[in-house]
Amino acid sequence: MTITIVGLGLIGGSMALSLKENKFADKIIGVDNNILHTEKALVLGLVDVIATLDEAINESDIIIMATPVDTLISLLPKVLDVISPNHVVIEVGSTKKPVIDAVKSHPNRQNFVATHPMAGTEFSGPDAAIRNLFDHKNCVLCDIEDSKPELIELIKKMYENGLKMRVTYLDSTAHDIHTAYISHISHICSFALASTVLAKEKDEESIFNLASSGFESTVRLAKSNPETWIPIFRQNQENIIDVLDEYITTLLKFKGLMISDSYDKFKDYLTQANDIKRILNK
Numbered sequence: 001m002t003i004t005i006v007g008l009g010l011i012g013g014s015m016a017l018s019l020k021e022n023k024f025a026d027k028i029i030g031v032d033n034n035i036l037h038t039e040k041a042l043v044l045g046l047v048d049v050i051a052t053l054d055e056a057i058n059e060s061d062i063i064i065m066a067t068p069v070d071t072l073i074s075l076l077p078k079v080l081d082v083i084s085p086n087h088v089v090i091e092v093g094s095t096k097k098p099v100i101d102a103v104k105s106h107p108n109r110q111n112f113v114a115t116h117p118m119a120g121t122e123f124s125g126p127d128a129a130i131r132n133l134f135d136h137k138n139c140v141l142c143d144i145e146d147s148k149p150e151l152i153e154l155i156k157k158m159y160e161n162g163l164k165m166r167v168t169y170l171d172s173t174a175h176d177i178h179t180a181y182i183s184h185i186s187h188i189c190s191f192a193l194a195s196t197v198l199a200k201e202k203d204e205e206s207i208f209n210l211a212s213s214g215f216e217s218t219v220r221l222a223k224s225n226p227e228t229w230i231p232i233f234r235q236n237q238e239n240i241i242d243v244l245d246e247y248i249t250t251l252l253k254f255k256g257l258m259i260s261d262s263y264d265k266f267k268d269y270l271t272q273a274n275d276i277k278r279i280l281n282k
Contacts, residue, residue, distance in 0.1 A: 004029040004056040004063045006075075008041040010120060011092055012066030013129025015163065016046045021131065024162030029056040040126040057082060062158065065091040070231035073102045080108040088151040090115050094179060095235040096142045096172035104146075113155045114142040114172065116179070117165060122223040134163040142172045180239035185247060187221045187229055188240065194222035 003025045005012045012030075019025040030047030032038050038050045057063060063079060065072055072091050079089055080103060090113045093099055100114050117139040121128060139159045144152050159165045170178070197219070233240060257266040 001025050001062070002027045002029065002060045004031060004051075004060040005047065005066055006031040006053065006056075006064065006079075007066035007068075007071075008032040008034075008037045008046060008126050009066065009124050010128040010130075010133075011117070012064065013041060013044070013046045013126045014119075014131075014133040015064060015066065015092070015117075016041075017129055017131050018134060018164070019158070019162045022162050022164065024158055029059060031056050037126050044126055044129065046126060046129055053079070054082065057087070060087070062154070063087060063089045065089065065093075067091075068228055068231050069093040069095050069099060069235055072099045076112070077103055077106055080106050080112060083108055083111055085111070087111055088113060088148075088154060090155055092117055094183065094232045096175045098235045100143055100146075100172045109146055110148045111151065113144070113147045113151055115155065115159070116140045116142070116175065117159065117163065118183075119165075122220050124225040124228065132164070134159075134165050137165055139163070139165040139167050140175055141167060141169050142175050144169055176236050177239050180236055180243045184232060184236055184240050185243045187224060188233070188244065189247070190219050190221035190224075191229075194219045 001024060003016075003019060005016050005028060008016075008030050016025075016028045016030070020028055027049075028047045030038060030041050030050050031053050032041070032050075041047050042050060051059070057079065063083070065076060065079065067075060072093055076089070076091060076099065083089060088111055091099060092115055094116060096114055096116065103109055103112055106112075117134055117137070119134045119137045121130065121133075141152065141155065156167050159167050254266065254269070257263070257269070
């Protein structure tokens with residue numbers, strides 16, 4: 001099995017490592033328009049060779065698009081234009097509906113499978129690639145009724161055997177709503193907290209000396225690459241704004257309880273919030 005990975009950052013690079021180590025791929029071809037990324041990917045052993053996109057497509061069975069989501073909208077149709085009937089193209093972006101809509105009427109739409117492996121870190125680039133990043137995590141396949149059943153089975157096998165993931169299914173609209181709540185809002189809140197602290201606390205030494213594990217874990221995502229997240233926020237804007245409205249309402253409620261010295265009621269809300277442990281520990 002020969003697999004091309006377009007975009008050799010955290011996700012693409014980590015997929016390359018696992019697909020080779022788990023013996024799902026015999027050969028990994030890397031494609032990236034950043035020459036520093038291609039050079040580093042070769043040095044790190046993430047890929048076997050570097051090629052142009054056209055060269056890579058001709059040699060591959062599976063093409064994985066691991067580029068930022070705004071790039072996907074313009075690049076994915078061009079890839080589908082030149083594939084053969086036996087190719088399968090997937091993407092791994094954090095938003096689904098805008099990308100799927102971009103190829104909805106494409107004659108090769110059935111050779112495309114929309115996927116979202118739910119894994120990552122705050123780091124980016126080939127150096128960020130991690131072995132076993134995807135182990136025991138969930139991957140979502142979206143709008144599978146629009147893809148060839150045999151290709152869905154191949155990609156399901158790739159995620160389960162090649163990346164050791166669990167596979168679930170959602171339609172693209174539901175996916176984007178759910179990721180707004182469980183992923184995108186977390187990043188926005190982390191960026192907002194980091195911005196607030198940097199604006200109010202001018203003594204960088206104090207931030208460094210006093211930051212505990214709680215603060216560090218809360219602002220961890222603020223170290224994420226804005227080049228990755230601005231397109232995600234833009235594409236899922238409607239859902240994220242809806243979540244932000246709810247989050248802001250909750251913050252104002254908590255603020256009001258503090259102002260009114262209603263700490264018994266405040267405690268009740270915090271106790272309700274503790275129920276998240278039950279859900280996450282399933």
